[in-house]
Amino acid sequence: NAGVTQTPKFQVLKTGQSMTLQCAQDMNHNSMYWYRQDPGMGLRLIYYSASEGTTDKGEVPNGYNVSRLNKREFSLRLESAAPSQTSVYFCASKPGLSGYTFGSGTRLTVV
């Protein structure tokens, strides 16, 4: 099925560990986004990529890095995980001015 695929779905990390969240879309969308969702705070934009080869900071980029590997894939890396990064992470893509298509999310716990 066409859409946005995120892996893994669940992850537990120890403080200081690193990991990469993977995201791939097969809809030929130019724009891709990473959000985090925390209770009572809605969704906050971490990074986005307007097109292949470009990335820009969103509202809460500290502690994260991203890579737009090609048009399909946009990964999010935590170099040294902290408990404050415990959250649900969503990847999304967008075709022009229409709304987003979201992945099903990665639930990350940092202990």
Place this chain on the structure above:
Amino acid sequence: GNSVTQMEGPVTLSEEAFLTINCTYTATGYPSLFWYVQYPGEGLQLLLKATKADDKGSNKGFEATYRKETTSFHLEKGSVQVSDSAVYFCALGGGSASYDKVIFGPGTSLSVIP
């Protein structure tokens, strides 16, 4: 800057009741407005959208009208079902660039009881 405000939840309704979830926005220019729905354990799905003033978005019995004079985009449904239980997010899309970022409200949790 642009922002979205939604009514506080949670909202609990009986099946077949009328639903209104209020949403107001602050924005420069002429944004597009969206409602997204998130079912338990899932990602967000686009429910409906409106791209200019007085447009009405509709889907699955839900409606919302883009009111520029009151800067509002309230979500309504005439008769809710148990399957409508979810979190609803009002959102605002920025400018004309294809990569414009969408700003989300905090979400309103809806529970519909039989």
